[in-house]
Amino acid sequence: MTLRQALDRTMLLMRDELDASTPDDALLAALTETEVAIVADSSNLASHSAQTAFVTLALLMARSGHRVHLIAPDIPLAGAQPPVPAGPVITGLLAVGSDMLPGITFSSAMPASPVDLIVTLGDSGTSLHGGAMISINADDWSGMLAPPAKATRWRAGRWPLGAMAAAAMAATEAFKIAMRKLVGHARNPAMMMETFAPSTDTTFALAPADTPMVSALDEFDCVSGGAITQSALFALTRLPDVSGHARVIEPDFADLTNLNRYMLLLRSHDGAQKAKDLEEMCAGTGLAIMPIPERFGPETAHSVGLSGVVLVGVDDIPSRWLVQRTWPAWLGVGATTHWSAMASFHVPGTDGCAECLHPDDDPTDAPIPTVAFVSFWAGLLTAAYFLRHRADALGTALLDQQIYVTPVRPESPIWAMVPKRPGCATCA
Numbered sequence: 320m321t322l323r324q325a326l327d328r329t330m331l332l333m334r335d336e337l338d339a340s341t342p343d344d345a346l347l348a349a350l351t352e353t354e355v356a357i358v359a360d361s362s363n364l365a366s367h368s369a370q371t372a373f374v375t376l377a378l379l380m381a382r383s384g385h386r387v388h389l390i391a392p393d394i395p396l397a398g399a400q401p402p403v404p405a406g407p408v409i410t411g412l413l414a415v416g417s418d419m420l421p422g423i424t425f426s427s428a429m430p431a432s433p434v435d436l437i438v439t440l441g442d443s444g445t446s447l448h449g450g451a452m453i454s455i456n457a458d459d460w461s462g463m464l465a466p467p468a469k470a471t472r473w474r475a476g477r478w479p480l481g482a483m484a485a486a487a488m489a490a491t492e493a494f495k496i497a498m499r500k501l502v503g504h505a506r507n508p509a510m511m512m513e514t515f516a517p518s519t520d521t522t523f524a525l526a527p528a529d530t531p532m533v534s535a536l537d538e539f540d541c542v543s544g545g546a547i548t549q550s551a552l553f554a555l556t557r558l559p560d561v562s563g564h565a566r567v568i569e570p571d572f573a574d575l576t577n578l579n580r581y582m583l584l585l586r587s588h589d590g591a592q593k594a595k596d597l598e599e600m601c602a603g604t605g606l607a608i609m610p611i612p613e614r615f616g617p618e619t620a621h622s623v624g625l626s627g628v629v630l631v632g633v634d635d636i637p638s639r640w641l642v643q644r645t646w647p648a649w650l651g652v653g654a655t656t657h658w659s660a661m662a663s664f665h666v667p668g669t670d671g672c673a674e675c676l677h678p679d680d681d682p683t684d685a686p687i688p689t690v691a692f693v694s695f696w697a698g699l700l701t702a703a704y705f706l707r708h709r710a711d712a713l714g715t716a717l718l719d720q721q722i723y724v725t726p727v728r729p730e731s732p733i734w735a736m737v738p739k740r741p742g743c744a745t746c747a
């Protein structure tokens with residue numbers, strides 16, 4: 320097992336932008352030589368939301384191979400942060416960091432020379448020098464990137480959704496730096512520099528600010544235990560006082576090429592049954608996972624018997640149709656394609672179904688290009704829709720029934736209806 324294998328899918332995605340002759344070593348160097356310091360002081364790191372931002376940001380960056388310095392006091396975690404063990408935050412992250420990508424570990428030491436990027440939580444101060452510096456902050460449902468001059472004390476309290484949006488945006492800034500290092504290999508240098516240009520002052524709202532915060536998740540099913548489900552469960556297990564029971568329907572076993580994006584997978588769990596591993600990783604949170612180690616397909620759809628609320632994170636498009644044809648009372652779908660993440664929800668009798676939105680099968684056996692922050696956005700957006708549903712706050716207008724975001728440009732998400740598609744076999 321090498322770092323090259325663990326980052327295989329990430330490098331496949333990077334190659335969308337690069338000349339075919341670019342050697343793997345150049346891609347690996349760009350990722351692993353991108354050095355970041357995450358800085359927080361005890362007042363900005365005190366809340367569960369701030370700790371969620373810190374942990375999520377560190378894990379996302381490490382899963383893309385960056386060298387991350389954790390410059391913060393080793394204070395006790397205020398809430399569950401799987402896969403980080405309970406206890407002090409830095410100690411826990413150092414332990415988890417040595418069990419993700421081979422050769423990539425966190426450091427709690429001050430960097431010896433200027434880093435590529437410094438991310439500060441709130442208005443935490445630092446004497447460090449870096450090529451770029453951004454501050455992150457959050458409200459309950461919104462995450463923010465801000466230039467240092469506009470930094471303010473960390474705002475959110477226990478609710479961690481906005482904090483995870485902030486972390487996802489900041490992790491993407493680090494990845495953009497790695498991409499810009501490869502401009503000499505770009506197929507289209509001008510376009511690459513524009514696409515991967517820094518975002519410095521951006522707010523991303525996962526839901527309207529007045530959306531009630533509900534942590535009672537009741538029962539729901541997850542079809543697939545892959546990257547998007549992992550990200551959704553990563554988000555949901557962090558809700559304060561969360562309660563719920565989720566079945567995870569997934570037949571496969573964890574593979575080391577999953578490490579670049581599976582938020583709850585550790586290297587020492589290679590070969591584990593994915594659904595059972597999620598049961599283990601979520602244990603100790605209020606969200607209990609029941610593994611169903613089966614493939615959801617035409618032959619098992621009846622015996623599995625989906626519940627009324629289903630989250631789908633499968634790449635296989637006919638599987639999405641099959642779930643939709645059981646007509647769950649509420650269906651959330653998260654998906655990715657290359658640099659973009661999307662999510663939608665579907666309720667019987669209203670507007671377009673999952674097949675209306677994803678009408679074309681795209682069968683492939685080839686490895687799929689993916690990267691940590693894109694998969695994370697798909698799961699986070701799906702979780703946010705689910706939480707709005709549980710809060711009875713989705714309304715009936717459905718003007719925001721789907722979202723499509725290319726996370727390297729978080730300024731421009733597209734929220735839209737899902738129109739009914741004439742001739743849709745599922746709706747018929």
Ligand SMILES: [Zn+2]
Nearest residue numbers: 672675743746
């Ligand atoms: Zn339809």
